[in-house]
Amino acid sequence: MLPFNLTILGSSSATPTSERNPTSQLLNHAEKLFLIDCGEGTQVSLRRMHIHFQRIKYIFIxxxxxxxxFGLIGLISSMHLLGRTKPLYIFGPEPLKEILDIQLKASQTSLLYPLEFRPTQAEKPEMIFEDQLISVSSFPLLHRIPTTGFLFKEKPGELKIKKDVIDLLKVPVHLIPKLKAGADFMAIDGTLHPNSLFTQPPPRPRSYAFCSDTAYYENIIPEIAGADLLYHETTFMNNRVANAIEKFHSTTGQAATIAQKANVKKLLIGHYSARYDDLQPLLGEAKAIFPETELAEEGMVFEI
Ligand SMILES: [Zn+2]
Ligand SMILES: [Zn+2]
Structure with missing residues (x-):
């Protein structure tokens, strides 16, 4: 199976703590690196974890x-100073383009590489990126300002050829692409062999859903349903549900309920309020509703 894993670069909410940076995650799919959010300190986390900046080609805000x-302009600048020439693609809310342009202009930085900006919108779900192996869609969350989540979904792979059967029945090489596309095989003696004799189903496509800052919002359930891994913010514990509602954030119980209703395989919680030193009570509350929950903490890697 192709590598598909998530590294936590930052798990704190609005302000950093001595242990935690604001939100940032690095997703590796087939050695292609996607950065998701870029709070202050992201490039320091990347350095600490020995992740080569220039391998990041796509950033989603x-x-x-x-x-x-707030870590984005620093990372963009470092990529420039380190001699990047390959394009960098940034997906995010439209005003971000102007913010970056002003920062670059005021610091008289003329980038050595193309910065390709792709605006997102938070009104409806939308496919924003795809290549041969994976697609990325954005979908609206419920927060104080326009906010999107992102769903990273593998594309279905090809049927896998059983080489021993191909050899045994002397299937001509030029027919193998047809078998991979699902065709049956007619032998010279007129026998029709079903495709399933020659092929194995491809691995099941996997998915990762990132739900950034959001209040409890059941509208996201169809977008994230069945995900292998769901990240959902949990700024507060259950006893602060009033704070969560007021600030358009979620509690541990609310995140776990979304995970349960969306029937995901695993829940990852994060975006913890700086008031929490010990995260075990948050984990306990979430697990009481959705046992397959883990804490996002700096440096941790989760296989998808
Ligand atoms: Zn936040
Ligand atoms: Zn926010």
Whole structure:
């Protein structure tokens, strides 16, 4: 199976703590690196974890609260100073383009590489990126300002050929692409062999859903349903549900309920309020509703 894993670069909410940085995650799919949100300190986390900046080609920004993008101009600048020439693609809310342009202009930085900006919108779900192996869609969350989540979904692979059967029945090489596309095989003696004799189903496509800052919002359930891994913010514990409602954030119980209703395989919680030193009580509350829950913490890697 292709590598598909998530590294936590930052798991704090609005302000950093001595242990935690604001939100940032690095998703590796088939050695292609996608950065998701870029809070202050992201490039330091990347350095600490020995991740080569220039391998990042795509950056996705969920919304324009500072704890999700204040690290971006620093990272863009470092990529420039380190001699990047390959394009960098940034997906995010439209005003981000102007913010970056002003920062680059004021610092008289003329980038050595193309910065390709792709605006997102938070009104409806939309496919924003695809290549041969994976697609990325954005979908609206419920927050104080326009905010999107992102769903990274593998594309279905090809049927896998059983080489021993191909050899045994002397299937001509030029017919193999047809078998991979699902065709049956007619032998010289007129026997029709079903495709299933020659092929194995491809691995099941996997998916990762990133739900950045959001209040409890059941509208996201169809977008994230069945995900192998769901990240959902949990700024507060259950006893602060009033704070969560007021600030358009979620509690541990609300995140776990979304995970349960969306029937995901695993829940990852994060975006913890700086008031929590010990995260075990948050984990306990979420697990009481959705046992397959884990804490996002700096440096942790989760296989998808
Ligand atoms: Zn935030
Ligand atoms: Zn926010």
């Amino acid at each position: 969920s919304h324009l609260h500072g704890d999700h993008f």
